[in-house]
Amino acid sequence: MGMCIAAPEKHLRYIHQMSDTWKVFFILSLCLLLASYILIIFWSRRHWHNHPISRALQAHVQPPHSNWRSVASHINTEFRRIDKFATGVPGARVIVTDSWVLKVTTYHVYMAAQRDCHVTVTESRQHQLNPDSASPIQLLTLRVHSINPAVRPFDIRLNSTEYAELREKLHVPIRNSANVVIRQTISELFLETFQAHVNLNQSYSLPSGQEVEPCIGCMQMPANTKLVRLCHVDGADVETECEQCFCRPMWCLSCLGRWFASRQDQQRPETWLSSRVPCPTCRAKFCILDVCGVH
Numbered sequence: 034m035g036m037c038i039a040a041p042e043k044h045l046r047y048i049h050q051m052s053d054t055w056k057v058f059f060i061l062s063l064c065l066l067l068a069s070y071i072l073i074i075f076w077s078r079r080h081w082h083n084h085p086i087s088r089a090l091q092a093h094v095q096p097p098h099s100n101w102r103s104v105a106s107h108i109n110t111e112f113r114r115i116d117k118f119a120t121g122v123p124g125a126r127v128i129v130t131d132s133w134v135l136k137v138t139t140y141h142v143y144m145a146a147q148r149d150c151h152v153t154v155t156e157s158r159q160h161q162l163n164p165d166s167a168s169p170i171q172l173l174t175l176r177v178h179s180i181n182p183a184v185r186p187f188d189i190r191l192n193s194t195e196y197a198e199l200r201e202k203l204h205v206p207i208r209n210s211a212n213v214v215i216r217q218t219i220s221e222l223f224l225e226t227f228q229a230h231v232n233l234n235q236s237y238s239l240p241s242g243q244e245v246e247p248c249i250g251c252m253q254m255p256a257n258t259k260l261v262r263l264c265h266v267d268g269a270d271v272e273t274e275c276e277q278c279f280c281r282p283m284w285c286l287s288c289l290g291r292w293f294a295s296r297q298d299q300q301r302p303e304t305w306l307s308s309r310v311p312c313p314t315c316r317a318k319f320c321i322l323d324v325c326g327v328h
Contacts, residue, residue, distance in 0.1 A: 086142050092183035093146055108133055108144070118202040120191050127189045129202045134177055136189055143187040145179040147204050152177055155188070157213040170194075171216045175207070194218050219302050220294045226306070227290040230321050237261055237325040243281070245327060250288030250313075257327045258282060258289050260312055264322040274309050276317040282327045283314055289324065 076084040082101075090101035090108075098104045111117065111130035118129040126137040134150060136143040156174035171193035178186045191199060193216050200207060209215075237259040239245065245255045260278035284292070296310040309318045 118199055120195050136187055145177050145184055149181045150177055150179045151205055153208045153210050154213050155211055223294050224290045231324045234325055236328050248285035248288055249283050254285035256282040258284055258286050259325050259327055260319045260323050261325050262323055264320050274318050275320055278312045278317040280314045
């Protein structure tokens with residue numbers, strides 16, 4: 034009988050203890066809600082002038098920008114362009130536009146104007162686990178400093194395979210204070226070798242009156258290559274798979290080299306230099322000996 038009476042008392046004490054716990058939880062929830070409400074009111078004063086993002090934008094208010102909204106509009110305009118550099122996971126996104134270096138985290142947005150900043154490679158880490166490839170990956174840490182005293186330095190991280198693309202988008206040089214050896218991809222290494230071999234080939238002289246046009250691949254560099262069948266043996270009746278290309282100079286050396294690499298067997302890089310690919314315009318087959326620089 035005593036055991037039957039003791040059991041309900043034990044349950045009542047447990048319920049009473051749980052009630053106190055829920056009271057504390059309820060009070061903490063109300064305090065958190067009240068603090069959030071007060072913070073939102075503080076941020077929204079003077080048309081969101083006190084918000085952390087608007088305060089970060091205010092640090093860049095200088096001609097031609099008259100206020101932080103003008104700076105935000107300029108960043109939004111460049112962000113919509115398809116040629117921006119973007120990498121990283123959603124919680125630490127890195128975006129580089131024509132004028133800005135941005136790092137978007139879960140709770141903060143870091144920004145620096147390219148005209149005011151310099152970038153330094155500070156660290157390199159090797160990771161063996163790579164879900165996309167059997168080879169290890171190299172993660173680089175870069176420090177972004179700004180001469181603007183109102184902008185705090187911040188770090189960005191990216192894969193070493195994206196380093197070349199970042200370097201093309203940045204208008205400032207990247208320093209290497211830690212003497213980090215940045216591992217290049219097979220395609221980047223091949224592109225350097227491709228350009229070195231083409232420089233050894235004979236050059237092509239443009240006909241009189243013909244001007245060099247922009248490369249149709251990147252529209253930034255001049256079309257400085259011409260495909261001329263040169264791989265046949267002089268004085269011998271030897272047929273090769275290469276064909277004569279009659280296209281005018283339309284591609285720069287970098288774009289043509291990337292096209293050549295993209296048509297290769299990615300599992301057999303030792304065959305790349307000796308292979309033949311079709312011309313990107315007329316589909317006539319050519320090899321690396323047929324690529325001539327234009328002068």
